[in-house]
Amino acid sequence: MARTLAMFTDTSLCIGCRACQVACKQWNELGLEVPEWTGGYQNHAHFTDKTYRLVRFVEAPGAKPNGDLAWLLMSDVCKHCAQAGCLDACPTGAIYRTEFGTVNINQDVCNGCRYCVASCPFGVVSFNEQTGTAKKCTFCNDRIHNGLGPACAKACPTDSIQFGFRDELVAKANKRVETLKGMGFKDAQLYGADSGGFLGGLNAFFLLLAKPATYNLPDNPKLPQRNVVVDSLLSIGSAVLVGLGAMLAFRERGKGGR
């Protein structure tokens, strides 16, 4: 495997221009959608089969260093988890990991069973009714295989979205957290940078200015498949009970068989 590539989204630099969202739509030829009223400036409300990059507009009372309302902006995207629930769920092998560590859906193989949609801890993977397949950010698979960064990172005017080798970006991100803490952003923290942390680390990781829950991100996302052995054993236990019940009901008393 080639050296792992990553996207680092530093939300402290995001100005909410949505250039990333537009660049993503244009490069990936994602169609129009009916907007949804979100009560604020955010549009769209959720990731969809036609929205892979989404700038979240979060109003957080008291989150500024001086206690004022913070206007938090976060350009959200598929996390390309090192332990990816969608990838484990996919029964066709359509979802695969590239040599760069990113997670991609082969649109020619996906048969639209939608188990990946239910297995994404971040609500990223979406079903497209027209193609009948699951859709999500490709990490601009075509671009990264031709020496270009993802369209969103390329378009970002403030370097809020940075693309590069994961180890280098993580080192950079750690320094940036220290700088921000020195400036008084006491809740500044990385989300998904630690490859020993949840889901084995995220290949699209973030710098947040508040707790993950403020951005509607799970604090400690877990791999959906972590209980498959326990659940299966409990089911086998249930099978043994009903099976024994049926054997007791049907056994030939005192004759030892048919």
Next chain:
Amino acid sequence: MLKAPGWEMSIVWYFFLGGIAGGAYFTAAIADNFGSLRDRSVARVGYLLSLPLVAICGVLLIADLGVPARFMNMILHFKFWDPMSIGAWAVGVFGGFTFVSSVLSFTSSDSLASLRRKISLVGMLFGFFLAGYTGVLLSNSAMPFWGDSRLMGALFLASGASTGMAAVALIMFLSGGSAGEGWHKIEVADRFSMIVEVIVLGVFLALLGSAARPITSGHFGPLFWGGLVGAGLILPLVLNFFGGRVRALGAVSAALVLMGGFILRYVVVMSIQG
């Protein structure tokens, strides 16, 4: 923020009919292997019921795909830890067992009957699998309630057993085959399954606590408590005790169990996908 997969009525029917198919088949296999010659009517009804049901299951499963023509992509790939992957395989393999068992259920030859019994002991494992894996599939997703429940598979399996046995009993009643002792035995077996189901459901709810709210309260609450727990489990369990003497009560009990089994799949699948 999480996204529902949009599995709706065809998946509810698939879970329900798959449970019956699996339950009816393993009941038949047990009756065939451990019962008397007189229990062969039970075994035959079970085998013959599971065959068309599993065929319908296959159709429902394929039709619900975004690209049904690519169904084979699931079969060309195998992931032993993935319920969706082994599930697709198991439906196909189990379908083969139900076909062979159904054909052999008409034999009068002793050696073929012996072969049928041996085959059904293996097929029975796939029957159990089909009845239970759908619950494990839901409980290994990122969705709230589904993903929080450790006993979803165990519950679906017990429900598959009770509905499978109820379906066999109801067919025996309607076709006039309820006179023999096979009727009494299937009623007793169904009673065991219902008791297991009640216990598993109780532990399931206790372990989930507030995570079970999508089905225990709100829009789906009345259907869950009234339709499943009351009319679909407790009432038929009580009626079942009288089913040995008053056969009509046994038949009513079986019909209620089937209704309860459907409601279980319906509330579990639909409640969190609003």
